[in-house]
Amino acid sequence: MSELQIYQASIERNMLEPAQADLVLTMMQQQYGAEFNHKHEKNTKAQLRATASRILAGLSEANIVLGLQRMRHEQRCPSLSAFRELCEYWKGPNEAWADAITYTKNKKHPITELTKQALDRVKDMLIDTDDNRDAVRMQQSAGFAFREIYEGLVEQAKLANDIERPYVPQKTEASGHIAIELQIIPEKSVYEKLTDEQRAIVDMQKRLVAQGMDHRTALNKARKELGNQKLNKLDNPELQAKVKKQPKQKFDTPFQKLVAQGMNVKDAFKQCKLEGANK
Known part of the structure; x- marks a missing residue:
């Protein structure tokens, strides 16, 4: 099957119901009267219905209602293609980028499927921007790339007679972290500086x-079960096996001291980084 045949089959599957097409045409005729009749005088009612069903293919009832509501503010009778644009609400690239940035910080913020797709394409360019000029410039570059990708996705969706849909995260994605956020589980270089007691907490968090x-709930649970400041007094066999391998280590670095005092790994790492920059 050729691409043209596939496109035609897609249109036919998603064509508007005759009753819905008639409703749209009736509303347009009532609002614009003679102008509507003049625009479509060469078409029979059946031809006009078929054209409307094809051009408006894929639209939901909510989209059609939106189009009819927005049409009330149109002074001239729109063509059927122009009416379809009234039915569709595609967020602009700047609005989508603002939603994407907000979503990276708050996963409950609503975004669209296309916004999420574009964000996934540039998320590796997003890093923690606290007091980091390079990261700010990188985020600006990510914004330019995002807008270009997003506009391309919208154009593809329009050509496919698709509509804008809200993004619904999968259960496995609910706890995911976008790269703009610092991971709570430390990197290998940080992990190697931890004591055995601290590594036991991190290992349990990973599991x-x-x-x-x-991540955060896992860290809190690991701390609660394996202890925080009084690790050597717990009865947990898994932890004791690790602790007995070698004598208790001293907390020689500021980072280790902060973690031993109860500060989480992320905050301790950031504080040591900040203190080092101020010296």
Whole structure:
């Protein structure tokens, strides 16, 4: 089957119901009267219905209602193609980018499927921007790339007679972290500086995350079960096996001291980084 045949089949599958097409045409005729009749005088009612069904293919009832509401503010009778544009609400690239940035910080913020797709394409360019000029410039570059990708996705969706849909995260994605956020689980270079007691907490956190728990909840649970400041007094066999391998280590670095005092790994790392920059 050729691409043209595939496109034609897609149109036919999603054509508007005759009753819906008649409703749209009736509303347009009532609002514009003689102008509507003059615009379509060469078409029979059946031809006009078929044309409307084809051009408006794929639109939901909510989209059609939106188009009719917006048409009330149009002074001239729109063509059927122009009416379809009234039915569609595609967020502009700047609005979509603003939603994407907000979503990286708050996963409950609503975004569209195309916004999420564009964000996934540039998320590796997004890093923590606290007091980091290079990261700010990188985020600006990501914004330019995002807008271009997003506009391309919208154009493809329009050509496919698609409509804008809200993004609904999968259960496995609910605890995911976009790269603009610092991971709570430390990197290898940081992990190597931890004591055995601290590594036990991180190891348990990793296992809980692998089982589907989000990072922060897993960290809190690991701290609660393995202890925080009084690790050597717990009865947990897993932890004791690690602790007995070698004598208790001293907390020689500021980072280790902060973690031992109860500060989480992320905040301790950021504080040491900030203190180092101020020296």
